[in-house]
Amino acid sequence: MTIMQIIFLIVGAVILGSALMVVTTGNLVHAALWLIVTLFGVAVLYALLNASFLAVVQVVIYIGAIAILFIFAVMLTRKEMRDRGPQLNSAWWLSAIIALLTFGGLIWILQGWSDFARLPGDFPTGFDAVGLLGNALVSPDAFVLPFEVASVLLLAALVGAVYVAFNRK
Amino acid sequence: MNLWTDPVNFISHWLMSLLTGWGIAEWLANFLIQLIGVVVLVSMMMLIDILLVWVERKVVARFQDRLGPNRVGPFGIIQPFADIIKLLIKEDITPDGADRVVYNLAPILSLMSVLLLWAIVPLAPVIFGVDLNVGALYIIATGAIGALSIIMAAWSSNNKYALIGAFRQVAVMVSFEVPMIATMLIPTILAGSMSMGAIVQSQNVWYVVIAPLAAIIFMITAIAELGRAPFDMNEAESEIVAGFHIEYTGMKFGLFYAGELMHAFTFGGFWAILFFGGYRLFGLENLGPLVAAVILLAKALLGYWVIMWVKYTMMRIRIDNMLSFSWKFLTPLAFVILMATALMNAILRSVSSGVYIAGMFLMNLVIGLVVIEIVRRQGKRSRARVEEPIHRAVAHP
Amino acid sequence: MIPLSWYLTLSAALFSIGLFGVLSRKNAVAILLGVELMLNSVNINLVSFWRYGDITQMAGQVFSIIVFAVAAAEVAVGLALVISVYRRRNTVIADDIDMMKW
Numbered sequence: 001m002t003i004m005q006i007i008f009l010i011v012g013a014v015i016l017g018s019a020l021m022v023v024t025t026g027n028l029v030h031a032a033l034w035l036i037v038t039l040f041g042v043a044v045l046y047a048l049l050n051a052s053f054l055a056v057v058q059v060v061i062y063i064g065a066i067a068i069l070f071i072f073a074v075m076l077t078r079k080e081m082r083d084r085g086p087q088l089n090s091a092w093w094l095s096a097i098i099a100l101l102t103f104g105g106l107i108w109i110l111q112g113w114s115d116f117a118r119l120p121g122d123f124p125t126g127f128d129a130v131g132l133l134g135n136a137l138v139s140p141d142a143f144v145l146p147f148e149v150a151s152v153l154l155l156a157a158l159v160g161a162v163y164v165a166f167n168r169k
Numbered sequence: 170m171n172l173w174t175d176p177v178n179f180i181s182h183w184l185m186s187l188l189t190g191w192g193i194a195e196w197l198a199n200f201l202i203q204l205i206g207v208v209v210l211v212s213m214m215m216l217i218d219i220l221l222v223w224v225e226r227k228v229v230a231r232f233q234d235r236l237g238p239n240r241v242g243p244f245g246i247i248q249p250f251a252d253i254i255k256l257l258i259k260e261d262i263t264p265d266g267a268d269r270v271v272y273n274l275a276p277i278l279s280l281m282s283v284l285l286l287w288a289i290v291p292l293a294p295v296i297f298g299v300d301l302n303v304g305a306l307y308i309i310a311t312g313a314i315g316a317l318s319i320i321m322a323a324w325s326s327n328n329k330y331a332l333i334g335a336f337r338q339v340a341v342m343v344s345f346e347v348p349m350i351a352t353m354l355i356p357t358i359l360a361g362s363m364s365m366g367a368i369v370q371s372q373n374v375w376y377v378v379i380a381p382l383a384a385i386i387f388m389i390t391a392i393a394e395l396g397r398a399p400f401d402m403n404e405a406e407s408e409i410v411a412g413f414h415i416e417y418t419g420m421k422f423g424l425f426y427a428g429e430l431m432h433a434f435t436f437g438g439f440w441a442i443l444f445f446g447g448y449r450l451f452g453l454e455n456l457g458p459l460v461a462a463v464i465l466l467a468k469a470l471l472g473y474w475v476i477m478w479v480k481y482t483m484m485r486i487r488i489d490n491m492l493s494f495s496w497k498f499l500t501p502l503a504f505v506i507l508m509a510t511a512l513m514n515a516i517l518r519s520v521s522s523g524v525y526i527a528g529m530f531l532m533n534l535v536i537g538l539v540v541i542e543i544v545r546r547q548g549k550r551s552r553a554r555v556e557e558p559i560h561r562a563v564a565h566p
Numbered sequence: 567m568i569p570l571s572w573y574l575t576l577s578a579a580l581f582s583i584g585l586f587g588v589l590s591r592k593n594a595v596a597i598l599l600g601v602e603l604m605l606n607s608v609n610i611n612l613v614s615f616w617r618y619g620d621i622t623q624m625a626g627q628v629f630s631i632i633v634f635a636v637a638a639a640e641v642a643v644g645l646a647l648v649i650s651v652y653r654r655r656n657t658v659i660a661d662d663i664d665m666m667k668w
Contacts, residue, residue: 003196008568012576019580019603023587028596029324033271035599036317038580042606049573049617054630056306058609061634064313064346066602066641068339071320073595073645075332077652088590089661095589103582110574117569120618127621130302130363133631136624143628150635157639165646167653 008048015041026087028078032070039063050123053130173457175295177206210298214287214431217466221430222249224470225477232481252423259419267416268325275322276417276424282314283432290438291366292465293448293458304365305353308439309346312394315432316342319413322425326416334412337402337488344495345393345400348386351503355383355510356443369447374522377444379529382506382537384444386499391436392476393495395429399483400491437472441465445472502540509536573614580607594648594658598641605637 018037025031039062046055110116136142172179181202188198223238223246230237238245263272288298289307301307316339323335357363359379360371377384393400402412414425441447445468448454454461486494513532517525580603587600609630616626652658655665 002567005568008572012572015576016579016583019583022599022603023583023591023596028593030268030271031596031599033321035602038603039606042610045573045576045610046613048568049613050621051613051617051627052301053303053306054613054627056301056303056310057631057634059310060306060313061638062602062606063317064310065343066638068313068316068320068343069641069645070595070599070602071324072336072339073649075324075336076649077595077658087592087596089592092590095586098589099582099586102585103578106578106581107575110571110578115570116574117571118618119567119569121621123617123621128302129621129627132622133624133627136628137631142624146628146632150632154635154639157643161642161646164643164650 004048008045011041011044011048014038015045024088028074028087029071032067032074035070036063036067039067051129053133173459176458177296181206206298210287211284214284215427217434218427218431219249219253221434221473222252222427224473225430228474228477229481232478256420256423261419261421262416264327264416266327268327271321271325272416273421275318275325276421276428278318278321279315280424280428280431282311282318283428283435285311285314286435286439289365290435290442290465291369291447293454293461294366294370296458296462297366300364300366302362302364304368305357305363308353309350312342312346312349315394322417323413326413328416331413331415334402334415338396338413341400341402341488341491341495342394342396344492345390345499348495348499348503349390349394351500351507352383352387352390353443354507355380358507358511358514365442365447369442369449372446372449374526375444375446378526380444380506380510380533381530382502382533383510384440386503386506387443388440388472388475388479390495390499391440392479393491395433395436395476397429397433397476398480399486401480401485402488402491433476434469434473437474437476438465438469440472440475441468498544502536506533506536570614570618573610573618577607577610577614580604580610592659592661594651594660594663595645597660598644598648601644602637602641605633609633 015038018034018041021034022031022038025034039058043055043058043063046052046058137147138144184202184205185195185198188201189195193201226248227237227245238248241247241251263269286308289301289304291297291300319335319338319342323331326332356368356376359376360368362368362371396402414422417425442465447468448461448465450464454464509532510529513529517528520528584600584603584607587603588597589600591597591600612626612630612633616623616630619626648658651663655663657663
């Protein structure tokens with residue numbers, strides 16, 4: 001059991017535990033806060049995978065923008081400061097069965113893949129992943145087109161969200 | 170390597186040999202040494218924080234033409250200790266209906282997000298926490314945690330006014346993050362890397378000469394991120410009493426207050442690192458790492474003084490003016506400067522350094538003058554629109 | 567050395583938990599929280615395949631950045647819709663938003 005494996009097990013337990021709290025807790029603001037713990041765990045996971053840029057971008061975008069948006073939305077769509085009543089609908093046992101079947105099915109399919117327990121290649125020190133990523137995002141024979149289309153998508157989402165949520169008095 | 174030229178490595182090697190001599194396993198000794206390093210850095214920062222309380226109160230007093238604390242010790246220097254003792258012995262009230270876990274966690278997260286920033290500050294060429302290759306983004310990430318702690322504090326206080334203050338404050342912080350990222354990209358482009366150490370090392374000419382507009386906009390957005398006047402929505406005392414920390418008493422409020430002061434000092438430090446050469450001062454930093462650290466802290470204090478100067482001179486701006494200032498003025502301006510800097514950097518890359526500096530400075534000057542002219546015309550037009558009925562009423566016979 | 571199977575199992579479990587959240591929650595905002603969990607699990611998959619494959623091929627990281635952008639856009643529009651519905655119908659329970667049912 002190397003140190004990295006222990007760290008992975010701890011981080012994995014944090015991610016799965018807080019994800020379970022997100023989907024079962026009754027208090028919605030608590031659910032948003034547990035989501036933040038999950039997102040933080042995923043950021044640590046990216047750092048374990050040597051994707052440092054993605055780890056920081058995860059914190060900036062997910063925790064710094066999306067989670068705050070969720071908390072605002074939860075606070076703006078309640079009639080009073082507290083939640084009441086159960087938060088799971090009447091068919092929750094069926095959803096649990098479907099979720100378990102999905103998990104089992106995914107693992108069963110992956111088991112049949114020969115390379116399932118592949119070990120990582122080594123990561124040379126001084127490997128400029130950020131520079132390569134930047135080049136890939138703007139070079140014409142790499143991924144500049146999806147990058148530009150994603151920016152158009154964000155513009156459309158911006159205009160759409162402002163228009164939909166606009167309060168015409 | 171000896172203690173003067175490379176103190177961190179020297180001390181850690183000595184400690185490692187000491188600990189393994191006692192029979193401790195190497196990985197545990199390594200872990201303990203890292204832990205000691207973290208504790209030393211955090212303790213130094215908290216000591217500076219105590220000094221900052223005194224500095225703040227003296228400076229605000231001088232700006233308001235009075236003396237400030239001068240009774241407790243020579244020049245009032247023991248005043249912060251009196252403040253700390255007062256905060257510690259206050260009664261610790263938790264409001265009825267507050268969410269206890271979140272209520273207690275919020276001030277801790279607020280202070281933690283500031284202390285995390287000091288991990289990437291290069292105090293000297295050999296004294297730094299970690300030289301992250303995405304340092305500029307890391308600053309934004311910790312700002313995001315700070316915004317989160319404000320919402321947690323306000324919501325868990327079970328208080329409508331706290332919630333309103335926090336909503337406004339977080340809206341301001343999130344809006345001003347966009348021009349901040351754009352202006353932080355300018356030293357990144359000029360240095361070729363996002364890491365703070367690389368940005369300092371490549372400032373043979375301070376970036377404030379090459380990109381003065383970026384320095385100004387970074388300072389404005391930093392003041393907005395800090396939540397200080399003229400952008401202090403969280404302490405709009407005439408409007409919502411004390412904002413998101415209404416319900417906090419005693420040392421929890423002390424944590425918020427200390428965190429705010431240290432946050433301001435930290436952003437003074439980042440202003441110095443990104444635009445004023447960091448620990449470099451015409452070669453003085455080669456005298457030794459401690460000299461370099463003192464130079465950086467002195468520049469950080471100067472940046473902190475500028476932040477305090479702005480706070481105690483300007484009035485608070487109304488919330489909708491604040492947000493439109495960010496989205497309609499600063500964001501387009503920051504992106505225009507970013508594009509112009511990248512363009513000029515690519516064009517002038519191979520000329521001599523004098524022509525380069527003059528070219529970039531002139532480009533900034535031109536953009537600044539054009540922007541001032543546009544804003545002046547806009548202001549004249551909107552003033553004419555408001556004053557026209559008055560003129561018509563007066564001129565009517 | 568951590569085998570790839572650990573990462574894939576973790577992301578499959580996170581996906582299933584997100585799926586449970588989407589299918590079983592009453593509040594519309596809570597359903598969107600489940601969707602976020604599923605998108606995060608997909609991202610973990612993409613990044614771990616980048617790391618365990620050829621690290622000079624940036625396709626994994628680029629795809630994951632596009633997923634970040636798509637998730638942010640979807641959350642923004644989704645929450646704008648939820649807030650707009652709340653203003654008209656004064657509820658965010660997904661079962662009560664049934665004006666188009668016959």
